[in-house]
Amino acid sequence: MALLTLLFRRLNIPLAPHKTVGPTTCLEYLGIELDTLAMEARLPENKLNRMLSLVASFLARKSCTKRELLSLLGHLNFACRVVTPGRTFISRLIEISKGVKSLNYHVTLSQESKQDLLMWHQLLSNWNGVSMFLEAETTLASDMQLFTDASGIGHGGYFRGHWFNERWQHGLTLDSDPALSIAFQELYPIVVASVLWDTTFSRSGSTRRQIPVPDSLQSNVQLNQALVTFQR
Template sequence: MIFKKLNIPLSSSKTIGPVTSLEYLGIILDTDAFEARIPVDKINRMCYLIHQLSRKKRCTKRELLQLIGHFNFATCIIIPGRSFLSYLFHVSCSVDELLYHVRLGKEARIDLSIWEEFLMHWNGRSLFLESSLITNVDLCLFTDAAGSYGYGGI
């Protein structure tokens, strides 16, 4: 009502009333389940791209970078996936032009298969963790600086 009185246009497709699950910047935030999810269509798109590249021995730099971009987005939710991006970045840097072909070797295929496992079994979900749930006192975790060798922790 206030927006109409002030003559501010609103898009009805982008306006949502009070809800507990909403999509924001391509991520579904669910306050009931305390989780963030990747939408199913994005998971399906990434799986499709993985299957397309897994069957090839070579692909263009553009195709690989497109998939890396999707993976980079997914790391907001699938945090362990960051470890399996570095080699794919390395492969993409082996040529200069976007239309040049890169070789997808054994290591790249392993990273692609691990990403497929993440997408299929991680289920695109990440829980909201409250920092107040577990503290170092609750865990009886205390550390001490080690003078010359190793690390100190009790």
């Protein structure tokens, strides 16, 4: 760094001292923290705490102005750089922002939009820093041995020899409609499997259960074909 600084001075290239950091393995660049040891990109702690507080404040409200909602969307769009699954839970908020013209008009925060915000709170709490520098090739579900599905009642999945299932929690269901949105139903068990895997099966005293294949499913043709794939 000393040599580089000397070279810049000789070339009359100005440096901003408050932005000059290094050498280091963890650097904040354009608001994103890059860690070359963990090989991950994440939100800095101060930005993460600010976004969590902002999302929590919207969850406690029934309405907000369009200006406030657009400000929230700006923060969430920024977080999507490193919280990749979050983009799925932002479109509904964009749609309700189109319901009024003036920035000072109020927008009602529906139960559906609050579900998306609740999902964002979960993602910010658990997925910050797991947005790895993405590989060029897509990893198949069969290679990860991860298969999930969901319905209006609950969700479940299979991961490397283990089964898990769970009914929807009360806070994740719609009071007026027991069926969750398709995107939420299908993505939530993947988030559960990814975020909670360590506490689900790897730690003693886990509150979740390892579930053997039920007798009623042992004759399921598709299930048995999947199990054959897992054993290869």
